[in-house]
Amino acid sequence: MALTDVGSNVIASVLLGDGSYTVFDNTNAALGVGDDNTAFATGQEQLQAEANATSALRKGMNTGYPSRNPDTDGSENLTRYQATFGTSEANFEWKEWGIFNTTTSGDGEMLCRVVENLGTKTSSAKWVFEIDITITA
């Protein structure tokens, strides 16, 4: 996974419970999408569309997310983040996405960033965006 440097720090911090970072829970977590396909680098701290002031949006979690073992099939090491982008939101070409611990653009920590084209959203559609993260040995 395209884990950022600070994302690695966050995971280490959460294991210790040292409170160094805001946790990526239902209150704080957000999925962000942007229209910039600049290559990923571990030192990035926000979406590149945020950094370059083009089109980007972070959206908070749907009720009940993030959820561990969301399909109740015993996948205790799988966490699902889910946010719904309504008809008036994020109407641009989705070229990058990331997981954040705040909905405020350019703020907080970016756990990971992935550059991939997920399509072009318009006002005639609403998209439910899900990210499943699995940690294995």
Next chain:
Amino acid sequence: MSRSKTKAKIKGVARVKKFNADQDETKEEPVEVHEQEFDLTEDQIKQVKKGKKLEIIDNQVIVKE
């Protein structure tokens, strides 16, 4: 005593469920589902292989360069 190293892997799936504006996304099926798996990038794998370590300094977890 020998020390063993455990290498955890993080992977995932990004999934976009696309609905028309007049659909109820909580009850209806999406018109399209876009799914993409993702994994460690080559750059990150190189960093892990280089043995990048974490340190705790003043209660802060720091990536040791």
